[in-house]
Amino acid sequence: MADLIQPRTLKGFRDYLPELMIPREQLLDKARRVYRSYGFAPIDTPALEYTEILMGKGGEESDRLIYRFTDHGGRDVALRFDLTIPFARFAAQYIGQLGTPFKRYHMGPVWRGENTAHGRYREFWQCDFDTIGTTSNAADIETALVIHDLMVALGFERFQVRLNNRLVLNGLLEELGLAGQAVKLLRVLDKLPKIGREKVRDEMTTLAEGESGPVVFHDRAERILALAETEGTNADILDRLQRDFGSNARAAEGIARLRELLDVAKTAGIPEERLRLDLSIARGLDYYTGTIYETFLLDKPDIGSVCSGGRYDNLAGLYTKQKLPGVGASLGLDRLLAAMEEMNLLPKASTPAPVLVVQFSPVHLGEYQKMARALRAEGIGVEVFPEPKKVGQQLKYADQRGFKVALIAGSDEFAEGVWNVKDLKSATQREKVPAAQVAEVIREILQER
Amino acid sequence: MADLIQPRTLKGFRDYLPELMIPREQLLDKARRVYRSYGFAPIDTPALEYTEILMGKGGEESDRLIYRFTDHGGRDVALRFDLTIPFARFAAQYIGQLGTPFKRYHMGPVWRGENTAHGRYREFWQCDFDTIGTTSNAADIETALVIHDLMVALGFERFQVRLNNRLVLNGLLEELGLAGQAVKLLRVLDKLPKIGREKVRDEMTTLAEGESGPVVFHDRAERILALAETEGTNADILDRLQRDFGSNARAAEGIARLRELLDVAKTAGIPEERLRLDLSIARGLDYYTGTIYETFLLDKPDIGSVCSGGRYDNLAGLYTKQKLPGVGASLGLDRLLAAMEEMNLLPKASTPAPVLVVQFSPVHLGEYQKMARALRAEGIGVEVFPEPKKVGQQLKYADQRGFKVALIAGSDEFAEGVWNVKDLKSATQREKVPAAQVAEVIREILQER
Numbered sequence: 040m041a042d043l044i045q046p047r048t049l050k051g052f053r054d055y056l057p058e059l060m061i062p063r064e065q066l067l068d069k070a071r072r073v074y075r076s077y078g079f080a081p082i083d084t085p086a087l088e089y090t091e092i093l094m095g096k097g098g099e100e101s102d103r104l105i106y107r108f109t110d111h112g113g114r115d116v117a118l119r120f121d122l123t124i125p126f127a128r129f130a131a132q133y134i135g136q137l138g139t140p141f142k143r144y145h146m147g148p149v150w151r152g153e154n155t156a157h158g159r160y161r162e163f164w165q166c167d168f169d170t171i172g173t174t175s176n177a178a179d180i181e182t183a184l185v186i187h188d189l190m191v192a193l194g195f196e197r198f199q200v201r202l203n204n205r206l207v208l209n210g211l212l213e214e215l216g217l218a219g220q221a222v223k224l225l226r227v228l229d230k231l232p233k234i235g236r237e238k239v240r241d242e243m244t245t246l247a248e249g250e251s252g253p254v255v256f257h258d259r260a261e262r263i264l265a266l267a268e269t270e271g272t273n274a275d276i277l278d279r280l281q282r283d284f285g286s287n288a289r290a291a292e293g294i295a296r297l298r299e300l301l302d303v304a305k306t307a308g309i310p311e312e313r314l315r316l317d318l319s320i321a322r323g324l325d326y327y328t329g330t331i332y333e334t335f336l337l338d339k340p341d342i343g344s345v346c347s348g349g350r351y352d353n354l355a356g357l358y359t360k361q362k363l364p365g366v367g368a369s370l371g372l373d374r375l376l377a378a379m380e381e382m383n384l385l386p387k388a389s390t391p392a393p394v395l396v397v398q399f400s401p402v403h404l405g406e407y408q409k410m411a412r413a414l415r416a417e418g419i420g421v422e423v424f425p426e427p428k429k430v431g432q433q434l435k436y437a438d439q440r441g442f443k444v445a446l447i448a449g450s451d452e453f454a455e456g457v458w459n460v461k462d463l464k465s466a467t468q469r470e471k472v473p474a475a476q477v478a479e480v481i482r483e484i485l486q487e488r
Numbered sequence: 489m490a491d492l493i494q495p496r497t498l499k500g501f502r503d504y505l506p507e508l509m510i511p512r513e514q515l516l517d518k519a520r521r522v523y524r525s526y527g528f529a530p531i532d533t534p535a536l537e538y539t540e541i542l543m544g545k546g547g548e549e550s551d552r553l554i555y556r557f558t559d560h561g562g563r564d565v566a567l568r569f570d571l572t573i574p575f576a577r578f579a580a581q582y583i584g585q586l587g588t589p590f591k592r593y594h595m596g597p598v599w600r601g602e603n604t605a606h607g608r609y610r611e612f613w614q615c616d617f618d619t620i621g622t623t624s625n626a627a628d629i630e631t632a633l634v635i636h637d638l639m640v641a642l643g644f645e646r647f648q649v650r651l652n653n654r655l656v657l658n659g660l661l662e663e664l665g666l667a668g669q670a671v672k673l674l675r676v677l678d679k680l681p682k683i684g685r686e687k688v689r690d691e692m693t694t695l696a697e698g699e700s701g702p703v704v705f706h707d708r709a710e711r712i713l714a715l716a717e718t719e720g721t722n723a724d725i726l727d728r729l730q731r732d733f734g735s736n737a738r739a740a741e742g743i744a745r746l747r748e749l750l751d752v753a754k755t756a757g758i759p760e761e762r763l764r765l766d767l768s769i770a771r772g773l774d775y776y777t778g779t780i781y782e783t784f785l786l787d788k789p790d791i792g793s794v795c796s797g798g799r800y801d802n803l804a805g806l807y808t809k810q811k812l813p814g815v816g817a818s819l820g821l822d823r824l825l826a827a828m829e830e831m832n833l834l835p836k837a838s839t840p841a842p843v844l845v846v847q848f849s850p851v852h853l854g855e856y857q858k859m860a861r862a863l864r865a866e867g868i869g870v871e872v873f874p875e876p877k878k879v880g881q882q883l884k885y886a887d888q889r890g891f892k893v894a895l896i897a898g899s900d901e902f903a904e905g906v907w908n909v910k911d912l913k914s915a916t917q918r919e920k921v922p923a924a925q926v927a928e929v930i931r932e933i934l935q936e937r
Binding site: 043046054085086088 | 496528529532537538561585601624630841854861872
């Protein structure tokens with residue numbers, strides 16, 4: 040016999056066993072339903088792209104993370120590291136055919152050769168949705184509604200969607216004569232929760248002093264920080280913004296957009312406490328230009344935002360001259376799944392079917408499958424045990440996998456046309472249930488949970 | 489402005505636009521439901537594996553097709569080219585934890601650097617299901633039922649699952665003194681529909697003459713071909729097999745298994761014409777050892793089998809000493825999708841939501857989203873148009889995307905608490921429908937289709 044090959048996965052990659060894959064599929068399915076319910080249409084793009092497409096923006100960060108190689112045809116290719124760049128390429132390629140506005144969702148794996156020290160994986164799923172081809176605030180508002188409904192659909196009640204608008208921050212920077220340094224300053228500001236106000240202030244000052252542009256003196260850094268730290272109810276914050284920055288045209292537009300977002304969301308029935316203005320969120324990414332979204336679990340804030348996004352002026356400028364403004368967000372599915380695992384929110388079953396038909400007597404296999412198929416036709420998942428092992432062994436298997444109900448019948452029962460229906464949780468048995476009533480009895484048992 | 493990067497995909501790769509991705513997601517969802525309804529549990533494995541895992545079996549074929557490279561950590565890695573080998577590795581790694589029998593499905597993309605001449609793609613989805621850890625014929629039988637129910641769920645009525653058993657073929661070869669050459673001979677036999685009986689006979693003869701083993705004379709090749717070409721009803725074929733080969737123990741077991749499969753399927757309610765014995769199907773793959781499955785669309789037989797599989801003695805011999813027998817099959821999802829596209833079986837809509845709320849008046853955006861959310865809560869997908877364009881333009885958009893219903897309301901309607909509901913296909917409008925009845929009216933319109 041040849042030497043065995045050690046079965047193992049690559050560092051930073053993981054297998055999904057049924058106990059984890061069942062809830063992952065449920066999350067994907069729920070996210071899909073919410074996106075679809077808002078009229079977002081699915082698309083898919085290849086995992087592999089020309090490297091020049093993915094690396095269009097260059098940058099050391101991507102260089103370090105990207106899985107890149109030469110294919111059989113001598114092409115320089117790479118695995119996508121997010122779904123945004125492939126979407127930009129896709130939009131540039133087909134927008135004439137797709138028309139605008141165009142709303143899409145895209146769910147799939149991405150690959151990044153990241154440092155695995157902090158439990159990060161090198162392959163993980165993203166679930167993005169975007170509306171492109173419109174600058175209308177209606178799309179920004181809808182994005183907040185989608186995030187809200189998504190979190191509820193995924194089973195969360197205690198969460199907050201935090202909102203900001205880059206226009207407000209940019210308005211202040213303009214007032215302070217710092218408009219030209221906005222991108223760098225916002226990147227520093229974005230670190231506020233991580234490194235604290237002192238360090239942010241120092242970095243801002245150093246940054247400005249090292250540049251040829253206007254110097255950020257401490258008092259200007261303080262004003263930026265004061266804005267970011269504005270606290271109070273949504274109404275308080277809006278009033279204060281209006282008072283302090285309403286005269287700046289850019290800021291005024293941002294304020295008006297945030298106000299309309301909150302008004303519409305309220306009318307549409309979103310609980311007010313779930314949408315919170317938070318002027319400290321800036322998102323490090325420099326392509327955001329308007330509304331910004333982050334989403335936190337109140338019982339697990341330390342994992343960071345689980346659904347983030349924003350408005351951008353131009354999605355696909357690298358690939359087309361047609362300007363494509365839009366707004367969207369990305370659900371960090373695997374991060375959320377890991378959090379739910381830690382919070383014990385995941386069911387323990389490793390079977391997707393609730394019912395096991397015990398194979399009591401192999402000559403009745405046809406009858407077992409007949410009943411199983413009848414139940415499946417009514418939407419009840421049923422596994423027929425493949426071997427005529429002892430009933431006790433089959434019930435042990437049922438218990439280990441997390442089945443809820445076992446059906447047992449032998450020649451006596453078939454002669455009478457009845458089944459024994461065992462509730463595996465309470466370990467009670469309903470005996471001699473007529474075949475026609477088995478589905479109903481199973482539903483009763485399943486509903487009691 | 490920097491030069492634009494040409495937006496394009498790699499040769500052999502394709503994007504899925506909504507019109508194609510909507511039905512693809514539906515097929516995936518339907519397949520998932522069927523697998524789950526039989527108790528198959530989902531798993532996932534990484535797209536990238538150590539090359540030694542994937543190339544365990546060596547072979548020029550894989551060498552030529554595999555996407556292989558060195559990662560940042562200097563590892564020799566490759567993209568999976570099927571879901572079987574990753575499953576074998578997975579099973580070897582976790583079988584102690586998973587227990588047996590273990591039933592899994594796995595749906596995901598695979599990558600092969602194939603010649604793209606015949607419309608083949610280099611990235612495509614497979615949907616596999618397998619039962620491992622049992623030699624019981626109950627699992628073989630269930631595999632046929634799953635394939636049947638899968639095809640029905642995917643919307644087909646005119647299809648045939650063709651069945652064979654390697655044991656019958658091997659029994660004959662044993663009788664003919666050709667057992668040692670079974671793998672090679674079956675590979676040749678598998679070409680029968682492609683190259684015809686003359687060439688198969690010639691290849692068999694040449695093959696045997698060139699080997700040190702026993703020579704295949706024409707009459708022995710004729711006997712193999714005669715077996716493969718056996719025609720008649722399932723009962724006829726079984727009777728003839730029993731008469732001609734029943735004395736060979738191996739063949740007798742194969743015959744008994746096929747007979748039981750057909751009996752159980754009949755009792756379980758599978759229409760008899762959908763399961764057909766076909767002794768010519770051999771499947772080129774040498775790891776099959778028992779039941780073999782192929783599935784053909786009667787209206788599109790030229791695309792070949794859309795769901796194929798079989799029983800094997802040992803799944804994971806490369807990675808573990810534990811013998812893991814099993815049975816399973818793989819749905820060629822993208823091939824099926826391409827066939828459905830050609831057969832005009834795909835809906836033309838590029839929106840997953842049936843209802844468009846026209847944005848008649850922006851001040852009522854909150855009301856539009858309120859109604860939309862109420863309908864979504866009842867399971868009706870609703871898009872709110874993001875811009876207050878002319879109603880005609882919005883209706884044109886609705887028509888182009890394939891929306892079924894438009895909802896229109898302005899200040900007059902909101903004052904009365906009513907909506908105008910437009911059936912976009914018949915271009916008729918139900919006016920002044922009370923808000924509480926809108927969902928019901930929409931359901932009526934959608935059901936008329």
